[in-house]
Amino acid sequence: MANRLHQRRRRRYRAIAAGTAALAAAATIGAVAWNAGAEEPEASSRQAAYAAAAAEYGVPEEVLLGVSYMQSRWTDHGGAPSTAGGFGPMHLTDEVETLAGAGHHHDSDARGDDTRPMDLPEQEEELVASSGPVTIDDAATLTGESESELRTDPGANIAGGAALLADYQADLGVDSDDPADWYGAVARYANAGDSTTAARFADEVYSVITAGAVEDTDGGRVELEATAVDADESQLALLSLAAPAGTDQTVCPEHLGCEWIPAPYEKTGSLPSQYGNHDLANREEDIDINAIVIHDTEGSYKGTLDVVQDPKRISWNYTIRSSDGHIAEHLDHENVGWQAGNWAVNMRSLGIEHEGFAASGAWYTEILYRNSAELVGYLADRYDVPIDREHILGHDNVPQSNHWDPGPYWDWGHYFQLLGVPLEHAAGGITGGAVTIAPDFDDNRPVMTGCDKSNDAAECPVRGASTVFLYSEPRSDAPLLNDASDSVDDLGARAGYGQRFAVAEVQGDWVAVWYQGKKGWIQNHEDSPVLAPARAQVAxxxxxxxxxxxxxxxxxxxxxxxxxxxxxxxxxxxxxxxxxxxxxxxxxxxxxxxxxxxxxxxxxxxxxxxxxxxxxxxxxxxxxxxxxxxxx
Known part of the structure; x- marks a missing residue:
């Protein structure tokens, strides 16, 4: 394999443009609905592709399914790349062009203190090639498929992933068809840079194999039957990976292996007020941490680390890489990061950046969601932060911030399931009281514009979303509330999954809630509801x-x-x-x-x-x- 690696033909793609075009082509592909009360459908073409690839390359089918689930949850995403440049259900990685990390998201006053505004240096948005490992060329060599087919054909992509797993197993010198003996190959598939991150990926794959899973994907229903497997974890040593650096300085579950990459506290000029990129405090004694803010990086992992290590810029607590879920920590929790654009929120919160984009066609890997949820659950327990949408905030929920990440395509419903606190709702119809915004992510596909910054009027690719629109009147052709637009970055008439609102009025399948001093109308079809009744305390x-x-x-x-x-x-x-x-x-x-x-x-x-x-x-x-x- 080493001889092949230096001969790689690395092709570059612009993530935003490629993702938007690919998802647009797949806009008509809907998730396959399956009613548990109906007769179980025959195996889908996607399920058959896993069985065929596993048989052809001698990979246990449950191992192939488990690895793919941990990358994409068996979804093709219309051929669009992930935020780590991975394509298809098996997340075969290629070099893609992405923002370096210093774009608009990190180019504004994240300190949020009107009495001491930041003086950020100007920095151009720079496109760079992703710096992660590339696997798609090896998959092409092993299967004989073209890189184009591996990116866009789900069956070819699954075969490519199976071929890689078989090749990794052969390199490790392990000859077995027992799923327990594939732990080393599974850990290697993560392409992690340290042993703990690789082990975490493998452990999560085997947890899915043990628990089983079922998903209605863009290629049909896929199921992994629960199988008890006692994986041979000793195989991890065969990968010769180093331990993550500085874990003794991090506040993090040990099995996540958070790396310490500190944000600097340094003078940046001659004036006493010229320093960065955070503030010293004693929050363990003086201020209660009561919120966790979810961000996306709007740039690459490497470029984002460049920002947080620059004393002239801004800071936050953690950054999570999309390719393998690796976590870096940057700040002592006693100190206050410049992250949310609101000083009162910064004082009381921790901020977590996720490698990704709020609007482009790029998607988040399952291992990123899982490691983030594991970290947030740990921090919430440490600081007694309730796990709900009043305390686990998006950057787009922070008062008067000018940011809107992680945006409508962050799957809040799945995230709270991973947190172990699925949002529960009272039974019954909506007649008054309060409601929880609760659309089904895959089925909720609002039409938005503005994902392509070269053409703000163009519609975004139609895809699952966590957000719903509010109208000024109870009809679908009425203007949006507050004269808002349908632009992906316009929050003037949007509500997100898990948020709760007081009901003002009900007319048929339209429900009005109190929103910024007005009645905002949300259509709540009986056969595809986006609201659920809720109990709440109201002011x-x-x-x-x-x-x-x-x-x-x-x-x-x-x-x-x-x-x-x-x-x-x-x-x-x-x-x-x-x-x-x-x-x-x-x-x-x-x-x-x-x-x-x-x-x-x-x-x-x-x-x-x-x-x-x-x-x-x-x-x-x-x-x-x-x-x-x-x-x-």
């Missing part, structure tokens, strides 16, 4: 024109004698006495004062109590004195 304004704030800073009197300057809470909108909004959490007013490199940094605590509410797609805050409460 009801005591009067008209109650302010909704961006931040949760203390009242003016709390600053007296501290040396800090009073900072008012900006008002983002107002709400009236006939409205109600679901309450997420109670927050005591606080402000971290951090302005200069050498400090002093300290926390100002106030008497004012705020309540986080779901005001729109983003959250907001109301003064507890301005509202009363009810359970609906």
């Amino acid at each position: 009801i304004p005591n009067r008209d024109d109650v302010p909704v704030y961006r931040d949760t800073f203390p009242e003016a009197s709390a600053y007296e004698g501290t040396g800090a300057t009073y900072r008012p809470n900006p008002v983002v909108t107002t709400i009236d006495a006939d409205q109600s909004y679901v309450v997420g959490q109670e927050l005591q007013s606080q402000a971290l004062w951090a302005k200069t490199f050498e400090g002093p940094n300290f926390v100002v605590n106030g008497e004012t109590v705020f309540y986080q509410i779901q005001i729109g797609h983003r959250i907001g805050y109301v003064d507890a004195a301005d509202v009363t409460f009810a359970f609906v």
